[in-house]
Amino acid sequence: MKFSADRMLGRLARWLRLLGYDTLYSNALANDKFLAMADEGRVLLSRNTSLAGKVKPDNFLFIKDNDPKVQLRQVVDLLGLRPDPDNFFTRCTLCNGPLETVQREDVCESVPDYVWTVHDRFSRCRDCGKIYWPGSHLARSRKEIRSLLGV
Numbered sequence: 021m022k023f024s025a026d027r028m029l030g031r032l033a034r035w036l037r038l039l040g041y042d043t044l045y046s047n048a049l050a051n052d053k054f055l056a057m058a059d060e061g062r063v064l065l066s067r068n069t070s071l072a073g074k075v076k077p078d079n080f081l082f083i084k085d086n087d088p089k090v091q092l093r094q095v096v097d098l099l100g101l102r103p104d105p106d107n108f109f110t111r112c113t114l115c116n117g118p119l120e121t122v123q124r125e126d127v128c129e130s131v132p133d134y135v136w137t138v139h140d141r142f143s144r145c146r147d148c149g150k151i152y153w154p155g156s157h158l159a160r161s162r163k164e165i166r167s168l169l170g171v
């Protein structure tokens with residue numbers, strides 16, 4: 021299942037990307053462009069009730085809560101998602117691009133010295149080039165996912 025999140029839902033989009041779901045998000049997207057994404061088979065996630073009747077009901081989910089974690093729970097429950105740990109951390113949280121494993125030697129000049137010294141597994145976003153490594157923020161996110169979704 022693929023998603024497009026409206027401008028109010030940046031943090032929810034980040035969570036869905038962490039789980040590996042293809043989720044488009046821009047804080048500068050006009051309503052008509054946003055609605056057009058339903059035609060690409062995406063489920064629109066929105067806090068704007070006035071958009072609800074403008075696409076097929078299957079392609080729209082009204083997000084009622086303010087808290088991104090409660091929002092995530094809502095999306096998972098209402099759409100019957102089964103997040104797969106094998107897909108976690110496979111997508112760039114900034115731009116939604118897929119992450120590719122890179123050789124440690126190749127990122128030597130792109131990450132801080134202490135990071136390069138301590139870590140031996142790196143991946144890079146194919147689209148924006150951001151480099152990821154399994155740091156403490158990843159462990160924290162993994163723990164939050166587990167407590168929130170039980171996976």
Ligand SMILES: [Zn+2]
Pocket residue numbers: 112113114115116117145146147148149150
């Ligand atoms: Zn990226």
